[in-house]
Amino acid sequence: MTASTDVAAGADPVAGLIDGVRRGDRAALGQAITRVESTRPARRAEADRILEALLASTGGALRIGITGVPGVGKSTLIDQFGLNLIEAGKRVAVLAVDPTSQRTGGSILGDKTRMAGLSMSDQAYIRPSPTAGTLGGVANRTRETILLCEAAGFDVVIVETVGVGQSETTVAGMVDVFAVLVLPGGGDELQGIKKGVIELADILVINKADGDHVATARRTAADYQGAINLLSADSGRWRPPVLSASGLRNEGLDTLWETITEHQRVMEEDGRVAARRAEQRVAWLNERIEAHLLALIQSRPDAKAALADARDAVKAGTTTPTVAAQSVMAAAGLKS
Amino acid sequence: MTASTDVAAGADPVAGLIDGVRRGDRAALGQAITRVESTRPARRAEADRILEALLASTGGALRIGITGVPGVGKSTLIDQFGLNLIEAGKRVAVLAVDPTSQRTGGSILGDKTRMAGLSMSDQAYIRPSPTAGTLGGVANRTRETILLCEAAGFDVVIVETVGVGQSETTVAGMVDVFAVLVLPGGGDELQGIKKGVIELADILVINKADGDHVATARRTAADYQGAINLLSADSGRWRPPVLSASGLRNEGLDTLWETITEHQRVMEEDGRVAARRAEQRVAWLNERIEAHLLALIQSRPDAKAALADARDAVKAGTTTPTVAAQSVMAAAGLKS
Numbered sequence: 001m002t003a004s005t006d007v008a009a010g011a012d013p014v015a016g017l018i019d020g021v022r023r024g025d026r027a028a029l030g031q032a033i034t035r036v037e038s039t040r041p042a043r044r045a046e047a048d049r050i051l052e053a054l055l056a057s058t059g060g061a062l063r064i065g066i067t068g069v070p071g072v073g074k075s076t077l078i079d080q081f082g083l084n085l086i087e088a089g090k091r092v093a094v095l096a097v098d099p100t101s102q103r104t105g106g107s108i109l110g111d112k113t114r115m116a117g118l119s120m121s122d123q124a125y126i127r128p129s130p131t132a133g134t135l136g137g138v139a140n141r142t143r144e145t146i147l148l149c150e151a152a153g154f155d156v157v158i159v160e161t162v163g164v165g166q167s168e169t170t171v172a173g174m175v176d177v178f179a180v181l182v183l184p185g186g187g188d189e190l191q192g193i194k195k196g197v198i199e200l201a202d203i204l205v206i207n208k209a210d211g212d213h214v215a216t217a218r219r220t221a222a223d224y225q226g227a228i229n230l231l232s233a234d235s236g237r238w239r240p241p242v243l244s245a246s247g248l249r250n251e252g253l254d255t256l257w258e259t260i261t262e263h264q265r266v267m268e269e270d271g272r273v274a275a276r277r278a279e280q281r282v283a284w285l286n287e288r289i290e291a292h293l294l295a296l297i298q299s300r301p302d303a304k305a306a307l308a309d310a311r312d313a314v315k316a317g318t319t320t321p322t323v324a325a326q327s328v329m330a331a332a333g334l335k336s
Numbered sequence: 337m338t339a340s341t342d343v344a345a346g347a348d349p350v351a352g353l354i355d356g357v358r359r360g361d362r363a364a365l366g367q368a369i370t371r372v373e374s375t376r377p378a379r380r381a382e383a384d385r386i387l388e389a390l391l392a393s394t395g396g397a398l399r400i401g402i403t404g405v406p407g408v409g410k411s412t413l414i415d416q417f418g419l420n421l422i423e424a425g426k427r428v429a430v431l432a433v434d435p436t437s438q439r440t441g442g443s444i445l446g447d448k449t450r451m452a453g454l455s456m457s458d459q460a461y462i463r464p465s466p467t468a469g470t471l472g473g474v475a476n477r478t479r480e481t482i483l484l485c486e487a488a489g490f491d492v493v494i495v496e497t498v499g500v501g502q503s504e505t506t507v508a509g510m511v512d513v514f515a516v517l518v519l520p521g522g523g524d525e526l527q528g529i530k531k532g533v534i535e536l537a538d539i540l541v542i543n544k545a546d547g548d549h550v551a552t553a554r555r556t557a558a559d560y561q562g563a564i565n566l567l568s569a570d571s572g573r574w575r576p577p578v579l580s581a582s583g584l585r586n587e588g589l590d591t592l593w594e595t596i597t598e599h600q601r602v603m604e605e606d607g608r609v610a611a612r613r614a615e616q617r618v619a620w621l622n623e624r625i626e627a628h629l630l631a632l633i634q635s636r637p638d639a640k641a642a643l644a645d646a647r648d649a650v651k652a653g654t655t656t657p658t659v660a661a662q663s664v665m666a667a668a669g670l671k672s
Binding site for chain 1: 567613
């Protein structure tokens with residue numbers, strides 16, 4: 001975990017990176033992630049080689065997803081929560097999924113400022129969202145970055161998302177446990193929580209339950225628990241609990257960790273952790289194949305134009321999607 | 337709407353079907369739907385021709401989705417609800433989405449028995465789910481059948497699903513308004529309602545609110561309304577109301593219809609009905625293109641085997657989805 005010079009500068013730079021990540025070298029990890037995020041084919045090929053070599057060393061971390069609207073206190077909570085875990089002897093990586101991010105790959109000042117405590121610790125690794133791209137592309141890179149962090153020996157990987165588009169669903173599909181932070185008081189409408197997000201939660205956390213907000217938080221927690229008990233039962237295996245916490249005052253974060261580990265224990269009882277991860281990998285594979293196939297269409301000028309025409313015609317209702325899809329396939333020169 | 341002999345027997349049988357559907361001839365409609373459901377390429381080509389010719393005559397129906405677990409009383413409610421609409425001068429089609437259906441295309445005895453009142457009316461048209469197939473395939477045929485029913489002049493098309501796999505989400509994606517039926521008493525867990533289904537509802541109906549169940553239904557309605565107000569706010573445009581009804585006693589069904597038309601009115605205010613339908617058509621196009629592309633892979637033996645190997649390897653965690661997807665594309669001889 002010591003800083004190093006360009007570890008990729010040797011005779012076989014990629015082999016150097018693989019070794020470096022395995023040793024937990026932060027610079028090597030950073031350079032490996034940069035390759036994962038690259039759109040240059042040669043770099044991507046290096047990323048694939050690194051990932052394949054390290055695959056047997058992955059899977060060791062507890063993967064935690066955290067979402068919540070801006071202002072709910074995600075950064076403060078993750079910062080304090082991560083510091084607590086480090087104090088308990090764990091190494092913590094924090095990744096972000098934000099397809100609207102305009103930050104360049106190299107600038108993580110924003111995240112370092114947001115998580116001032118964690119960014120000072122050599123047991124933590126903070127990586128911002130890859131630069132703006134499609135959610136599918138960002139998700140793919142984040143999934144691979146989780147694997148790299150695991151190979152580098154991190155015990156906990158936290159994936160944070162602010163909830164743009166479908167990003168909560170995407171993050172819930174790459175973690176072992178998904179926590180949704182909400183504010184004391186008000187329903188989803190007041191809180192700006194999108195429809196369907198609460199349903200994704202394995203754990204709901206009423207954050208900022210401090211000072212004047214304690215009584216409100218208690219009422220909010222009871223309301224949400226009642227609603228979840230009515231609407232979100234999941235075959236009785238795990239009923240999402242509603243916790244109160246204050247990231248700012250470091251209150252309720254021990255309970256959050258205990259609840260996360262209890263969730264893992266319950267899921268592991270019937271082999272659900274491994275099954276969930278296997279399902280997530282197959283879904284990831286399907287996404288990748290679809291992305292390749294759509295890229296194939298986009299790469300053929302006639303087909304790209306046909307796809308745009310098909311979308312317009314279908315939107316306008318002047319042709320059926322069935323016939324429009326056939327015309328796209330024909331323009332791409334693809335026949336099944 | 338009179339019965340007829342084989343309307344497709346003339347010089348241009350497809351032209352005869354097109355005219356027949358336009359006139360509202362039930363036999364022509366049935367034969368057109370049979371072509372839509374066919375897996376034979378020549379029949380499918382006829383279906384496409386029929387749909388394209390009729391497209392300008394589609395879109396005139398109110399499309400209502402209804403779901404609920406077995407035993408909730410879907411058939412009885414739809415039967416009575418449909419009869420009420422017919423009494424009010426409307427023509428009603430009822431379609432089913434059930435990818436597990438083992439019925440053959442011709443046997444609709446089951447549905448006729450289930451909806452004894454509607455099946456006697458010449459203002460109603462009941463069509464069972466296409467024979468077992470993938471949900472995507474069943475969904476595609478149901479979407480096309482909606483269009484045919486509209487071209488045949490039906491004012492209301494009800495799409496019913498029992499909730500297998502993702503079928504509720506699929507049906508919610510092809511209708512203007514989606515109603516979920518639940519039983520008085522108990523939460524989702526007791527009711528067997530899947531996680532996420534309540535979130536899809538535009539209207540929730542506590543069915544069987546009759547006899548001894550009236551008080552329980554009132555409590556259940558209040559509980560669900562509270563939970564929905566907390567969890568399912570949708571930008572304030574439409575807060576899903578919870579109604580009580582009894583399909584058996586024809587109680588609350590007028591209110592259900594008023595609520596459905598009120599939902600349409602609210603949605604139409606800001607052009608959301610047309611926008612929702614356009615979005616649904618584009619999603620349908622994307623599904624069709626994906627289905628073609630996956631069929632393309634399955635049609636090439638090497639690629640089909642590579643896909644199976646890729647799934648196994650990814651499940652076992654011996655390769656990354658990124659690399660596995662590339663091997664599938666290479667085996668299919670496809671390069672973007």
